[in-house]
Amino acid sequence: MEKSFELAEVKDRKKAQYASYNLKDESSYWWESSKAFLEGETISWQKFMELFLEKYFPSYMQDQLEVRFLDLKQENLTVAEYEVKFSELARFVPKYVNTEAKKAKRFQQVLKPWICSQVALLERRTYAALVQKAMIVEGEREATKRESEGKKRKF
Known part of the structure; x- marks a missing residue:
């Protein structure tokens, strides 16, 4: 509306x-x-x-969505899948994501540890930039994994 x-x-x-x-x-x-x-x-x-x-949209539903947002972790989702869920829930809890810095920080905190450690080295400018960098890190790892699997088969 x-x-x-x-x-x-x-x-x-x-x-x-x-x-x-x-x-x-x-x-x-x-x-x-x-x-x-x-x-x-x-x-x-x-x-x-x-x-x-x-x-x-009574308060108990709002509370449930807040808990779901706070419990959200990347776990076995890809960065893209995680970002979709993060954005879906973030709109219900603006107090946690009402600035670019807060949104990016929260997103980064619950990424897979190996992705988080890689993007932590980079300056976190915006949420969109952080998501893009996390996707790049994830993609590079997948490419490296495929490459090493290919070399093992040749041996």
Whole structure:
């Protein structure tokens, strides 16, 4: 919704109306009953979001996603697979990744130890640069492994 509002340049006072118009089925019924309790009150976008998130993204779910983010480790994922999961969960816990430095640091901390030690030698400029460097390190190791396996077979 936020992206749509930005594109259409919707003013704050109209956002709740536009968002509620797009609700369907159960969420539409929920909104109609919620609105009845707020009769006469002007419903701001902030209030709408608060009510919506309370209903569809309650704090216990937020807590579960935070725990999943904090428990996330690369383990047997490739760097690319790990980055997808990291990005997917990071959007729910902005306090841990609200700067480039925090995001890059957290990503690096739970990489496989051999990748982490290699990228630790490099300056961590941005999250994107760190991910790219980790992928390069991983790719180089895989190439080296294939090369050494090929030499063993020839012997």
